[in-house]
Amino acid sequence: MKLEEIGSRVKKIQDGGKLAVITDENVGPRYLLDCTKSLKEAGFQVYTFTVPAGEESKSGRVYLEMLNKLAEIPLTRSDGVVALGGGMVGDLAGFTAATYLRGIRVIQVPTTLLAAVDSSVGGKTAINLPEGKNLAGAFHQPELVLQDAELLNSLPKSVLLDGMAEVIKYGMIADEKLFAELKDVEASWKNLENIVETCVSIKKKFVEEDEFDYGVRHLLNFGHTIGHAIEKCSDFRFSHGLSVAKGMNYITAIAVKKGWCEQSVFDELHAMLKEYGFDLSVPYDNDSLYDIMCSDKKREKNSIDLVIPERIGKCVRKTVPVEDLKELLEIGRPAVDREGNGAE
Numbered sequence: 041m042k043l044e045e046i047g048s049r050v051k052k053i054q055d056g057g058k059l060a061v062i063t064d065e066n067v068g069p070r071y072l073l074d075c076t077k078s079l080k081e082a083g084f085q086v087y088t089f090t091v092p093a094g095e096e097s098k099s100g101r102v103y104l105e106m107l108n109k110l111a112e113i114p115l116t117r118s119d120g121v122v123a124l125g126g127g128m129v130g131d132l133a134g135f136t137a138a139t140y141l142r143g144i145r146v147i148q149v150p151t152t153l154l155a156a157v158d159s160s161v162g163g164k165t166a167i168n169l170p171e172g173k174n175l176a177g178a179f180h181q182p183e184l185v186l187q188d189a190e191l192l193n194s195l196p197k198s199v200l201l202d203g204m205a206e207v208i209k210y211g212m213i214a215d216e217k218l219f220a221e222l223k224d225v226e227a228s229w230k231n232l233e234n235i236v237e238t239c240v241s242i243k244k245k246f247v248e249e250d251e252f253d254y255g256v257r258h259l260l261n262f263g264h265t266i267g268h269a270i271e272k273c274s275d276f277r278f279s280h281g282l283s284v285a286k287g288m289n290y291i292t293a294i295a296v297k298k299g300w301c302e303q304s305v306f307d308e309l310h311a312m313l314k315e316y317g318f319d320l321s322v323p324y325d326n327d328s329l330y331d332i333m334c335s336d337k338k339r340e341k342n343s344i345d346l347v348i349p350e351r352i353g354k355c356v357r358k359t360v361p362v363e364d365l366k367e368l369l370e371i372g373r374p375a376v377d378r379e380g381n382g383a384e
């Protein structure tokens with residue numbers, strides 16, 4: 041779809057009334073005008089709210105501000121929220137919509153590759169608390185997800201790369217063919233529209249089977265458990281996508297050492313991540329990673345749920361006792377730091 045068509049698309053699920061469009065300071069100047077023009081032409085009363093770009097806006101303070109704004113309008117239960125932005129805006133606007141009047145409609149319009157392939161689909165919404173990321177949230181499915189691949193053209197390379205980490209993840213967990221196609225880096229960057237479609241259909245399958253994340257949906261966390269620990273150790277200087285890339289590389293190195301998958305799985309994944317330009321070094325010691333992994337909200341009692349590749353295109357869940365975690369981090373470490381990617 042083109043952004044200019046958003047009005048007619050939304051009209052199919054909401055006939056008139058009010059829409060609050062939430063965006064950020066990088067996306068707003070580029071796309072807000074086309075978006076609101078189309079919505080107004082389709083007969084909607086449109087209100088816009090632009091928050092500062094960056095993870096800081098996914099906070100309790102900004103969330104409450106958004107709720108106040110919606111109440112001031114006021115939006116009713118038959119109105120809706122449009123999230124025009126990347127994962128940050130999607131999560132913030134989604135959580136605002138999930139909780140305002142106990143839940144009103146949200147329409148996701150992802151503008152980053154990560155949001156297009158991952159965060160806009162599946163209904164997870166959240167804000168961060170000082171104690172940690174995504175600690176307050178809700179499952180709230182979008183009534184519509186509208187993708188305009190052209191919006192990705194204005195993304196800085198590093199933000200695009202973040203999304204590519206999630207794309208590679210989909211290849212690893214569920215689609216050998218996608219993984220093979222991604223080996224052609226240049227062609228893949230030119231073929232984002234089809235790649236997004238493939239990834240969304242994979243995510244959709246996992247979500248339909250396990251909407252509330254008690255089972256198979258965990259596979260979408262491949263690379264994330266160690267990745268989150270790396271992200272947090274870096275005090276969020278390492279982006280989510282880069283941290284996931286480092287995490288996928290690390291957990292696959294562990295899987296090889298434990299005999300859970302062939303060396304070739306690591307070699308192929310490692311080569312691909314390097315080819316796309318990810319720096320795979322992990323400049324934190326095992327104790328720091330361990331401490332954070334132990335406090336991860338996905339940990340259950342005295343065990344931790346890891347996602348392990350069996351082969352390219354298939355991952356499985358493995359529950360390991362927390363006391364084994366240090367040993368696992370230790371045995372994966374040499375492969376993580378090799379090839380001149382050593383700890384900084």
Ligand SMILES: NC(=O)c1ccc[n+]([C@@H]2O[C@H](COP(=O)([O-])OP(=O)(O)OC[C@H]3O[C@@H](n4cnc5c(N)ncnc54)[C@H](O)[C@@H]3O)[C@@H](O)[C@H]2O)c1
Pocket residue numbers: 064065066067070093094095098125126127128129131151152153154155158159160161162163164165166173174191192193194195196199202280
């Ligand atoms: N809900 C979920 O299932 C889910 C899944 C994965 C990640 N997330 C969340 O998503 C967030 C990360 O998302 P993100 O990587 O999209 O980051 P982001 O939303 O912060 O966007 C990254 C940067 O790109 C800018 N930007 C966005 N679209 C642009 C465009 N078209 N042109 C130019 N600049 C643009 C933004 O302003 C920002 O500076 C994190 O908060 C993470 O927790 C949620």
